[in-house]
Amino acid sequence: VIQKELVAASTEPLILSLLSKGENYGYELIHEVKRLSGDELKWTDGMLYPVLHRMEANGWIKSRWVKLENGRKRKYYSLKKDGHHALKEKRAQWTVISSVLGGLWEEQNV
């Protein structure tokens, strides 16, 4: 299981990336991450929401309540223009880290 600090650091890029595929809600985001990481990346469910709200306050994402057929409601989030830019920037940073580590480990394997 991936350690806490790394999970925290990757939360925003993960949310931005998932939302860039389309509108989504908290519960589904958590399960999507769990599924994609093969259960390696685990969020404490509730902790996702302060992050979502902070990202909304930053102007990266926006939200809307949707009423479901069974009378319940869900809060859907989607990416805003600044969110696309933030994603681009985070992607560049994570790519650098990933390629540096990849390069180093490849060297050592030779």
Place this chain on the structure above:
Amino acid sequence: MFNLEESILEWRRQIMDVGLKNPNVLDELESHLREEAERQVKLGLPPQDAFETAVQRIGEVKTLNHEFKKNTGIKRMKHSLLTLAGIPNHYLMNTSGPNSNIQPGWATYLKAALFVVPAFFLWGLAMVKVVPALQSVSAGSATLPAFSRFNIGIAELIRDHFLYLASGVIIALVLLEWRSAIWRRYRRAVIGLTAFVLNFSLLVSLFLILVTAALVAERIAHHVK
């Protein structure tokens, strides 16, 4: 007998007790809780166990409240005060790496405008009311001290070409917003610094106009005697 609705109400009360009172947040957490409890029931747990598991997964309410509070309160106040004073402080609101200096563009412009408005208003008033009066009693500006002639000269230049200047700045900003990818990153710093310098210059100019008015008033008083 376990009652889901009652348990959820009780759970909401517990969260409110630790200080998390925003109904919007509570609704969202409740919506999550219901989905998770429902899934656990589908996986075969009895309703009460399903509910308890879902509550556990949401996590410790105190920690959650603490996380929500991080975005609010003193930190936000400090942030607003520093921003109003023109001091860059994105690190304050930064909770996750060096990217939070991308604040929404409108916020940067709005804050800069709000910051400059009072000085601009007073300066405009002085230009419309005080300067013409000063000139009428000083034969144009001819008999005014050199520093006021200089100050008023520049101020009049700006006043007379204000429309061109303003449209020039607006066009430049529109182009930057539209075409430049780097602008986004430096927008806040550049606009903040410009607002600060502009505000300072307006106040200096206003101060000089008032000093001149005081000098002229003294001269007239002397003359009348």
